[in-house]
Amino acid sequence: MSGQRYQAYRVGGAVRDRLLGLDVVDIDWVVVGATPEDLLAQGYRQVGNEFPVFLHPQTQAEYALARTERKHGSGYNGFICDFSPDVTLEADLQRRDLTINAMAELDDGSIIDPCGGQQDLAARLLRHVSPAFVEDPLRVLRVARFAARFKPLGFHIAPETFALMQQLSRSGELQTLTPERVWQEMSRALAGPRPDVFFDVLQDCGALAILLPEVSHLFGVPQRADYHPEVDTGLHTLLSLQQAERLTTDAAIRYAVLLHDVGKGLTPTDVLPRHTGHEARGLPLIRAIGQRLRAPKAWQELALLVGEWHLDCHRADELRPDTLLRKLTLLDAWRRPERFADFLTACEADARGRTGLEDRDYWQRDYWLGAFAATQVDMPALLAQGLKGADMAKAIAEQRLSQLTDYRNHYRHLSPRPG
Structure with a gap:
């Protein structure tokens, strides 16, 4: 024109x-x-x-x-x-x-x-144009997002720009950002390359403690080194996000991975580095984060499932058939098979998000998918028996439990204890 x-x-x-x-x-x-x-x-x-x-x-x-x-x-x-x-x-x-x-x-x-x-x-430098950079607090998130997006190309933040991001984080201006603006940048970062870099930059400049304190509090919290060679829970979260990027482009799954361990930030210091019960402690935090950021309902629901059940997913072969059936019911696997698959992907990212274990075989995915397949029932045969209501529900549960028992016994015969 x-x-x-x-x-x-x-x-x-x-x-x-x-x-x-x-x-x-x-x-x-x-x-x-x-x-x-x-x-x-x-x-x-x-x-x-x-x-x-x-x-x-x-x-x-x-x-x-x-x-x-x-x-x-x-x-x-x-x-x-x-x-x-x-x-x-x-x-x-x-x-x-x-x-x-x-x-x-x-x-x-x-x-x-x-x-x-x-x-x-x-x-390969991310550098601010002028001192007016500090007039807009949203720029802290934008620079963090560009740092993540262009990390594969070798970009880094100029030290003088990073200093201004720290200044903005201390100024109180970040608190003036609306949830919609924060979520727009955060969700775009989760959908893009290297989402771990986005949150790492925000943590380093002091912004994460303001925008997502539940995740910021994980840095410096120790875990058992025999399960987590990286020890630091915040680092484990970033490593899990790296694995989530390898496994999926679905930002909702990555969001669930980001929040799966927030309950560890509330573990009493006298029991560290153990985190027994962190799943339940994390659920109120996951709910509060989702409401505060106004995340999509489906994202919030998946994050809650991953937060509550990821440890059970990891110890799949330890669960009795009736427990397997109950977990599949709680995960609503039969009505929501796609979400069940997303749950497994998030749990795999968690299992692999550990120093030296990035390429481990996550056999649990196949185990759970096999258990799910084993619970498919012959509905025409049950209907032919004239079953209805509570009788039908009981028959379905009994058939599923019987088939799960056979599946578990067969799996253990083939593979006594997955490594």
Whole structure:
């Protein structure tokens, strides 16, 4: 788009990702020298209340007027914006968070880079644009997310930027963020590469203690070295997230892995490094986190199941047939087989999230899946007997228990004790 008075530029992530050789999914545009009336006259549709953003009449791509921001209050929304036609491209880029996100591009491919973004791309550096970085507390989460996303490419946070993240964490500004904004960044990090890096960065800069204290409290809490060679519970959580990334792209499973051991943060110090009963202690915390972050209901439900039953999943071959049946019932495996499979994946990530045991054989998955398969009943045969109501439920339970008993005995005969 161009006119006598205004010019559109590709900006931000689209420019950054193209220069990195990554797929460009979304393209954002900034328009310099235009008024809202100029864009409306060309058929653009205005959206958003904080500042004018317009959707292209054909592509629906977002076009924002170049703007500057001036802090006038606390929190993410405490800004006064100026989007007048005389705001320059350079002024718009100067308000952005990181130098690698503060580049613009013309249609001919030429790059406008007043903040040194190309140099920092080459150096694999996440560096803030200006001291105004500290005016927006959400940037702490955004930098942590970029650190996670680009960790496989070798990116790291500039020391001076990390110092500003620590400053923001101490300032009280993080407490002004709405749950929706926190969850948006956190859920995107859980869905992306290296979610462990996201939470590790937040822990190191002091933000996790404010945003997710239940997880932050796990760092420094010891566990039995014979089960957890890494000892530290916080480190185990990060290692488990690494394994969850290896096993699945499902962010809901990764969320459950993140929270599975939060009860260990409440273990009395006089019984450490043992954590007997941590599963039950963790359930109120998992509920509180889900409600506070407003996580999707399905995510909360899976996290509670993993938090409560992950140890039983690990010791599967120790459970009697009636206990196996009861656990499958509590997991609602027959009505929710997909969620049952997700539960097993989360438990596998927990088992492998231990130093030196990352590639262990998690035989328990096959054991539980075999037990589940063994509980399938011959419904037509039961219906042919005219069974109904309580009699039908009793017959189903008896048949399942009998088949589980046969399965367990057969499994033990083949494999006396899995290693």
